[in-house]
Amino acid sequence: MASPDDLRASVRKAIASAMQRSNREIPHYYVIRTIDVHAMMSWLRRTNAERPIQHRLLSAAVMLKAIAVAVRRVPELNATWDGALRPISAINIGVVISLRGGGLSVPAIVGTDTLTIDEIMVALNDIIPRARAMRLRSSEFGTATIAVTSLGESGADEVLGLIYPPHVAIIGIGGIIERPVAAGGTVVVHPTVRVSVGGDHRATDGLVADRFLCILDELLQHPEAL
Amino acid sequence: MTHDEIMATAIMALKRIAPDSDPASLAPDTDYRRALDLDSFDTLRFLTQISTDLGIDIPEADYGQVVTLGGLVEYADRQRRHNDAGRQKMPGVMPGDKRCRA
Numbered sequence: 001m002a003s004p005d006d007l008r009a010s011v012r013k014a015i016a017s018a019m020q021r022s023n024r025e026i027p028h029y030y031v032i033r034t035i036d037v038h039a040m041m042s043w044l045r046r047t048n049a050e051r052p053i054q055h056r057l058l059s060a061a062v063m064l065k066a067i068a069v070a071v072r073r074v075p076e077l078n079a080t081w082d083g084a085l086r087p088i089s090a091i092n093i094g095v096v097i098s099l100r101g102g103g104l105s106v107p108a109i110v111g112t113d114t115l116t117i118d119e120i121m122v123a124l125n126d127i128i129p130r131a132r133a134m135r136l137r138s139s140e141f142g143t144a145t146i147a148v149t150s151l152g153e154s155g156a157d158e159v160l161g162l163i164y165p166p167h168v169a170i171i172g173i174g175g176i177i178e179r180p181v182a183a184g185g186t187v188v189v190h191p192t193v194r195v196s197v198g199g200d201h202r203a204t205d206g207l208v209a210d211r212f213l214c215i216l217d218e219l220l221q222h223p224e225a226l
Numbered sequence: 227m228t229h230d231e232i233m234a235t236a237i238m239a240l241k242r243i244a245p246d247s248d249p250a251s252l253a254p255d256t257d258y259r260r261a262l263d264l265d266s267f268d269t270l271r272f273l274t275q276i277s278t279d280l281g282i283d284i285p286e287a288d289y290g291q292v293v294t295l296g297g298l299v300e301y302a303d304r305q306r307r308h309n310d311a312g313r314q315k316m317p318g319v320m321p322g323d324k325r326c327r328a
Contacts, residue, residue, distance in 0.1 A: 053270075053274045098265075
């Protein structure tokens with residue numbers, strides 16, 4: 001049985017090797033969009049007010065569902081690159097989870113687009129504690145088709161990730177931060193989030209990422225329909 | 227349940243989520259989320275555990291009152307007194323305390 005220090009060292013080595021390869025082989029581009037999440041946060045507040053604490057949702061579950069649905073409509077981002085773009089039909093979002101004491105783990109939620117927000121929340125409640133306890137099964141890695149990294153609800157403005165080979169994109173979710181938003185000729189203060197797409201420029205162009213972010217923005221304005 | 231017992235329950239729950247930390251050393255007015263590096267998932271897990279252990283409800287709108295151990299103890303104490311008062315007024319209507327049967 002490996003000691004926690006050994007495990008941590010092997011996690012660090014795995015990250016080093018994947019990120020080194022990513023930075024060496026993949027010409028990254030980044031596209032960022034600030035999305036007004038007033039509708040999403042209001043919906044969450046209303047939904048959670050009616051639920052016992054065991055069944056409450058976090059914004060990450062809603063974001064993951066919306067991202068998965070948007071990815072379905074922009075399949076170029078859910079693919080691998082081997083000299084040609086190879087789209088993958090299953091959408092398995094790899095959730096980047098920070099480990100206590102350093103290091104990351106990226107288990108996949110298989111078929112994220114086919115799950116309800118509640119089911120995604122259940123999946124997160126299952127994998128996050130197990131990831132942090134280093135108790136994931138090996139089958140839970142390596143099935144991801146696109147990664148999502150998030151700074152949490154009160155983190156920095158934005159995060160620009162490095163693509164996990166052999167993926168062709170990584171989505172970065174910044175902190176949920178109140179910003180002035182112009183709407184209908186006036187300025188209001190709403191919770192907003194900066195979402196980034198890091199794309200493989202061999203496989204796609206920035207326009208594809210822009211289309212994805214536009215669809216994601218639209219989806220997040222109607223969280224009840226997700 | 228005394229304040230000390232509520233505090234001990236909270237510390238045990240925090241220790242389970244952040245095993246590498248020493249929650250017992252936290253000052254009562256310290257934000258334990260920052261001090262122990264808890265994200266929103268850890269925090270929700272902790273509050274879910276505490277709700278079950280103490281038999282109280284913590285509505286989302288009240289989360290801001292329970293981000294320190296001192297705040298949590300006071301909040302839990304208030305909720306439990308409120309529950310007790312409700313129970314005395316309506317005997318048999320409130321669900322029984324499951325831990326009594328253990």
